[in-house]
Amino acid sequence: MRETAAERWSRRIVLTLLAGFVLVPLYVMVSSALKPLQDVQGAFTWWPRRPTLQAFVDMWSTVPLGRYLLNSLLVASVAAIFSVSVAIFAAYAVSRYRFRGRQVFSVTVLSTQMFPGILFLLPLFLIYVNLGNATGIALYASRTGLIITYLTFSLPFSIWMLVGYFDSIPRGLDEAAQVDGAGPLRTLFQVVLPAAVPGVVAVTVYAFMTAWGEVLFASVLTNEDSRTLAVGLQGYSTQFNVYWNQVMAASLVVSVPVVAGFLALQRYFVAGLTAGAVK
Amino acid sequence: MATTTSPPAADRVAGTARPARSAARRPRRSLLPYLLLAPAVVLELAIHVIPMLVGAWMSLLELTQFHIRDWSGAPFVGLDNYRVVFDVNSAAGAELLRSFRVTVVYTVLSVGLSWMLGTTAAVLLQRPFRGRAVLRALFLTPYALPVYTAVITWTFLFQRDTGLVNHVLVDQLRLVDEPPFWLIGDNSFVALLIVSIWRTWPFAFLCVMAGLQNVPDELYEAAAMDGAGFWRRLRSVTLPMLRPVNLVLLLVLFLWTFNDFNTPYVLFGGSAPAEADLISLHIYRSSFQTWDFGTGSAMSVVLLLFLLLVTAGYLLLTNRRRNDA
Numbered sequence: 001m002r003e004t005a006a007e008r009w010s011r012r013i014v015l016t017l018l019a020g021f022v023l024v025p026l027y028v029m030v031s032s033a034l035k036p037l038q039d040v041q042g043a044f045t046w047w048p049r050r051p052t053l054q055a056f057v058d059m060w061s062t063v064p065l066g067r068y069l070l071n072s073l074l075v076a077s078v079a080a081i082f083s084v085s086v087a088i089f090a091a092y093a094v095s096r097y098r099f100r101g102r103q104v105f106s107v108t109v110l111s112t113q114m115f116p117g118i119l120f121l122l123p124l125f126l127i128y129v130n131l132g133n134a135t136g137i138a139l140y141a142s143r144t145g146l147i148i149t150y151l152t153f154s155l156p157f158s159i160w161m162l163v164g165y166f167d168s169i170p171r172g173l174d175e176a177a178q179v180d181g182a183g184p185l186r187t188l189f190q191v192v193l194p195a196a197v198p199g200v201v202a203v204t205v206y207a208f209m210t211a212w213g214e215v216l217f218a219s220v221l222t223n224e225d226s227r228t229l230a231v232g233l234q235g236y237s238t239q240f241n242v243y244w245n246q247v248m249a250a251s252l253v254v255s256v257p258v259v260a261g262f263l264a265l266q267r268y269f270v271a272g273l274t275a276g277a278v279k
Numbered sequence: 280m281a282t283t284t285s286p287p288a289a290d291r292v293a294g295t296a297r298p299a300r301s302a303a304r305r306p307r308r309s310l311l312p313y314l315l316l317a318p319a320v321v322l323e324l325a326i327h328v329i330p331m332l333v334g335a336w337m338s339l340l341e342l343t344q345f346h347i348r349d350w351s352g353a354p355f356v357g358l359d360n361y362r363v364v365f366d367v368n369s370a371a372g373a374e375l376l377r378s379f380r381v382t383v384v385y386t387v388l389s390v391g392l393s394w395m396l397g398t399t400a401a402v403l404l405q406r407p408f409r410g411r412a413v414l415r416a417l418f419l420t421p422y423a424l425p426v427y428t429a430v431i432t433w434t435f436l437f438q439r440d441t442g443l444v445n446h447v448l449v450d451q452l453r454l455v456d457e458p459p460f461w462l463i464g465d466n467s468f469v470a471l472l473i474v475s476i477w478r479t480w481p482f483a484f485l486c487v488m489a490g491l492q493n494v495p496d497e498l499y500e501a502a503a504m505d506g507a508g509f510w511r512r513l514r515s516v517t518l519p520m521l522r523p524v525n526l527v528l529l530l531v532l533f534l535w536t537f538n539d540f541n542t543p544y545v546l547f548g549g550s551a552p553a554e555a556d557l558i559s560l561h562i563y564r565s566s567f568q569t570w571d572f573g574t575g576s577a578m579s580v581v582l583l584l585f586l587l588l589v590t591a592g593y594l595l596l597t598n599r600r601r602n603d604a
Contacts, residue, residue: 003406007509015400018400019414021477022418022481025433029428029432042441044446045446089319090316090319097312099309102312105320112327115331116538116579118540118563120327124326124330126337151322152323152326155319209423213427215427219544229427233428234549237548244438251432252428262419262423263419263420266416269485270485
């Protein structure tokens, strides 16, 4: 099947336009982070005329970026680890057992993902505040509350993707282990999980990204101490000044690890999506 | 499950001590999946299902700033909050209706264009060529980027005096004389839409790319053998084979985009201009500005009912067509 010249050239043109659309903001993020403050406050220039790393130094003191970063790291990693652990057990049950309510569970869990966040933001806010007042369990304005909230956000999709992965692991392996006397949990940990490592890693990264990027609940459920990057980065725009070079520098630092992690694992995401979509 | 009635017995079912019946393996077997699911179910109940029910209850209360500290004392007002929401002559009702209209147009345009871009890119990247892997990684980057860093960068691009967009339009291309405002007024909707598409189309691309891997090469070879050109192959092979993926993808994109809060919240720094006031942000702002959670909850419930209605209609329609075919 040969490609005609017209096809080849239209492909090149369309892909170049798309790449430009994607690239421009990314380029501006990088190039503006390398400019001194005066240069981002004047007319826009494509090229940083006086490149400097000063923004990467200053950004730590303009706002307490270190604390926000630590909060985000803590919240996102703990939420990701718990979310994946819970998802592994649930996905194992859905993949390997036929029980009453299996279909209901799958549909309900996936559909909660689709509901508007604002719908449970208000009640959740009130529940956390009142629970804190009544029992002293601090969920509002604490990292714990945020962790619990976030781990449910990634849960549905994590379960869905892991079911796809587990389904692709032949049952014969399970049965062989069971003949050797392994119980269900040992089968899960010694047979199924090792075969599904790429899926588990991809799901972990997905759960981390979900928590790392969440804005709505972070803006309501945190205070100055538990604030995450999602809200904290807005601190660079004050009444008098917007430190655009520092905003871009901080954005860059915050983005590179997740983007790198995602791109490194992208083929496992594609595989997970394919596995899920086949059903 | 419903055989035990006394609490101690119920405790024992959940625990491991069941000496009398441990020889009978069937009941224990059937309990295991429920135990495996329990943590997920408890979490979903606690964070999603129960708050949603509480939210429905809240929508029936006069839950204003005077009652938020102690909401058990909030008076029950029945459907009064809903009356306010649906009354287009009241300020709150009129603003909600306007926000709803904006959101509908926004969703249709953003989902439609994102889907088109995603499908185009996936189809064009189907066959191997030099630089394909680089392009694929580049196209996925907006999806991987944390939403607030991506959108905040766009805020910078759209600045009137210091942004790239006006620099290109006014100084370089000289298309307009006076630099326009992008983040207030009519243009804010266009700005919002562009940012939304930039962030959304890579997900469509990812899903369509995954879907294309299930299309066997032989189909294309057979089509090419029959003399089918690019468009013919797209219409007769690619799109029909992608139908299952597209059915799910479009629904997911619709729900995500309709509920979008992050893009306008970050792009406009907390409060969107009327032209770009999406419904989630609108409910958020009217709830937390006036501390009237009762009306806010009523708006949220109406939003949910609308989404359920559309989803149900969509599923019915697509299922019927599949059955006909």
